[in-house]
Amino acid sequence: MHEYSLAVAIVDQVKEIVKEYNANSVKKITVSAGPYEMVIPELLYEAYDIIIDNLDKFKESKLELIMKTAEITCLNCDYKGEPSKEGDDEFAFNFKCPKCDSRDTHLNMQYLTIETVDLEILE
Amino acid sequence: MVKEKKIVVKKQAYIVNDEIADQIRSEMKEKNKLFFNVMGSIGAGKTLLLERIAEKLSTKYRVFVINGDVATTIDADRIAKQGATTVQINTGGGCHLTAKLIRIELDKIDINNYDIFFAENVGNLICPSSWDIGGQLNIVVVSITEGEYVVKKHPIIFKGADIAIINKCDLEGPDFDSKVLREDAVKIKSGMKVICTSAKTGLGVDELIKTLGIKFP
Numbered sequence: 001m002h003e004y005s006l007a008v009a010i011v012d013q014v015k016e017i018v019k020e021y022n023a024n025s026v027k028k029i030t031v032s033a034g035p036y037e038m039v040i041p042e043l044l045y046e047a048y049d050i051i052i053d054n055l056d057k058f059k060e061s062k063l064e065l066i067m068k069t070a071e072i073t074c075l076n077c078d079y080k081g082e083p084s085k086e087g088d089d090e091f092a093f094n095f096k097c098p099k100c101d102s103r104d105t106h107l108n109m110q111y112l113t114i115e116t117v118d119l120e121i122l123e
Numbered sequence: 124m125v126k127e128k129k130i131v132v133k134k135q136a137y138i139v140n141d142e143i144a145d146q147i148r149s150e151m152k153e154k155n156k157l158f159f160n161v162m163g164s165i166g167a168g169k170t171l172l173l174e175r176i177a178e179k180l181s182t183k184y185r186v187f188v189i190n191g192d193v194a195t196t197i198d199a200d201r202i203a204k205q206g207a208t209t210v211q212i213n214t215g216g217g218c219h220l221t222a223k224l225i226r227i228e229l230d231k232i233d234i235n236n237y238d239i240f241f242a243e244n245v246g247n248l249i250c251p252s253s254w255d256i257g258g259q260l261n262i263v264v265v266s267i268t269e270g271e272y273v274v275k276k277h278p279i280i281f282k283g284a285d286i287a288i289i290n291k292c293d294l295e296g297p298d299f300d301s302k303v304l305r306e307d308a309v310k311i312k313s314g315m316k317v318i319c320t321s322a323k324t325g326l327g328v329d330e331l332i333k334t335l336g337i338k339f340p
Contacts (some may be wrong), residue, residue: 005254013134093279102312111137112132123125
């Protein structure tokens with residue numbers, strides 16, 4: 001369950017942001033990930049809730065995960081973008097280039113990214 | 124007065140891990156050391172393979188092995204008997220090693236006292252593929268007893284690997300066949316180096332050592 005490690009990584013980074021802005025509390029964290037990052041949203045949410053349970057400044061916060069579309073780089077023609085919709089019967093994630101039809105493609109990992117953090121700040 | 128503020132971050136959650144991994148890789152290169160990340164499922168034969176490698180290399184090199192497991196020091200103890208210095212990381216439920224865990228162990232030793240480093244990742248073909256631990260090469264070990272569809276079922280870890288080891292090839296015969304695994308590993312990643320080994324008999328271990336760029340004997 002690497003979602004727990006991911007949730008820890010998210011909270012660790014946001015803790016630094018909370019310090020930087022001297023925030024009173026965190027309201028919402030929006031994160032995004034590609035479709036092949038092996039992130040199961042429910043497990044990520046569960047792990048997040050466990051981690052923030054004893055963190056006063058995070059207690060009222062919500063985590064939101066936005067799933068992105070896949071992106072490939074074609075090693076044959078250098079195309080970069082969404083893969084062809086046509087799948088591969090033999091290999092999952094072995095995407096086809098929509099430009100030159102090559103399957104010699106690299107799946108660009110769109111690692112879990114912290115997009116925005118909504119903070120409550122005392123001024 | 125209380126105000127709400129939206130902060131645009133746009134930072135990868137893995138960024139701290141990846142920075143540490145890059146730093147480990149740079150340090151190893153700068154100090155002329157080799158560091159390999161050995162991944163594979165439970166029971167693929169990673170530990171026995173590392174025992175064979177340690178047994179051979181320890182006659183010429185100072186080998187340091189970091190073992191990752193949820194619990195126990197069984198693997199580290201086994202490899203230590205073959206002449207390597209070992210340390211066991213117990214992840215306590217975590218399903219993979221991270222660059223930070225590796226850094227903590229490297230900080231406890233003087234890297235200059237060793238020549239070659241291996242990390243045996245937690246037995247798992249899923250999570251370790253997402254976490255860069257700073258190795259110069261990623262090695263995936265599968266065994267023919269796991270079935271011929273292992274590569275097809277776990278394409279991401281093979282996409283990210285440099286070397287695929289098909290282990291337990293001494294069992295090659297009517298019941299177990301390495302052909303599909305070997306072919307799939309190359310199909311899933313062009314240029315993949317595939318080596319058939321038997322950690323039990325020593326088959327292919329010399330070829331693996333050579334492929335890792337280690338001069339031996």
